[in-house]
Each structure stands twice: as C-alpha cells, then as structure tokens.
Amino acid sequence: MVVWSDQERKFINGIFGNLDYDNIGPKALVRCLVVYPWTLRYFGGFGDTSSVAAIKSNPNIAAHGIKVLHGLDRALKNMDNIKATYADLSVLHSEKLHVDPDNFRLLSDCVTIEIAAKLGSSFSPDMQAALQKFLAVVVSALGKQYH
Ligand code: HEG
Numbered sequence: 001m002v003v004w005s006d007q008e009r010k011f012i013n014g015i016f017g018n019l020d021y022d023n024i025g026p027k028a029l030v031r032c033l034v035v036y037p038w039t040l041r042y043f044g045g046f047g048d049t050s051s052v053a054a055i056k057s058n059p060n061i062a063a064h065g066i067k068v069l070h071g072l073d074r075a076l077k078n079m080d081n082i083k084a085t086y087a088d089l090s091v092l093h094s095e096k097l098h099v100d101p102d103n104f105r106l107l108s109d110c111v112t113i114e115i116a117a118k119l120g121s122s123f124s125p126d127m128q129a130a131l132q133k134f135l136a137v138v139v140s141a142l143g144k145q146y147h
Helices: 006-017 021-035 037-046 052-056 059-071 073-077 087-096 102-122 125-142
Strands: none
Touching: 006 073, 006 125, 021 037, 021 052, 021 059, 021 102, 037 059, 037 102, 059 073, 073 125, 087 125, 102 125
C-alpha cells in the first residue's frame, strides 16, 4: 500500500485544487500526441490529426484532454485506495481500447511538464516529487489489468 506524508497530500491537493483543467488537460494530451506520435493511433476517430496545428486545434482532442485530466479526480478523492479506484478504467484501456500501458507514463509526464510550465519557479523539487509519485501510482493502477 502506498503511504502518503502530510506534506505530499498537501502538495498534491494544492496542485490540483488550483489547476485549470480546461487549459492543462488539452495541452498535456496535445503534447503527448506531438512528442510521441505513435499515441495518435488510438484517436483515429477524433477527426484531423494530420499536423501539429491540426492536433492543437482539434476540439475532440481538447475535450478528451479535459476528460482524462478529470479522470485523475477519482484518485485524488481516494488517495489511499487508488488501485481499486481504477479497476474499471484499467479494464477499459486494456481490453477494449488496447492502449499500450507504456503510454500512460508518457501522458503523465506530459501532465507534469504542463503543470511545471504553468507554475514556473514555484514548482519546487519536493512538489514535483509528490506529483510524480501520485502520477506513478495512477499509472501503475491503470496498468493493473494488463498483468
Ligand atoms: Mg484514457 C478514455 C482516463 C491515458 C486513450 N481515458 C478515457 C476515459 C477516461 C480516461 C476517464 C473515459 C472513459 C469512459 O468513457 O468511461 N486515460 C485516462 C487517464 C489516463 C489515460 C486518467 C492516464 C493518465 N488514455 C490514456 C492514454 C491513451 C488513452 C495514454 C492513449 C495513448 N482513453 C483513451 C481512449 C479513450 C479513453 C482512446 C476512449 C476515447 C473515446 O472514444 O471517447
């Protein structure tokens, strides 16, 4: 079981409590799709993704970025039981969507980068450590149904 210190909980709740989901969600997903273009394969039905400009201005991609980021809310509300919290979503991504689980980490790194870019110098190393620990637990839980 994952143990969270009071400081980690404070950092994580502080980051997400002040987060503009509608801004960071699309940016993180766009970054993932541009930097790791093979992740585009799951979004064939989302409309034009033929260039960086098209990906950036695609409303379906933006909406999905917001949805994914809100997908983290359930972990925030269940910090002490993240694995069970993602059981259904893990089954969906593995058995229905066939998303390669390596991609969870790529997207979560893009979330970290966008949060860092937004927070600038106030994004301290120990805040980053708490955020990346949180995202690593989410990634592990999402990958659970694969093994
Ligand atoms: Mg996934 C659907 C969350 C990574 C591709 N993703 C969803 C949904 C949520 C979610 C909440 C909606 C589920 C539903 O409709 O019931 N995704 C989520 C999280 C993370 C993640 C929290 C990791 C941080 N997803 C992820 C990655 C890919 C991917 C890395 C592909 C590279 N997700 C994907 C696709 C769908 C979802 C293709 C279905 C989209 C649709 O057809 O509407």
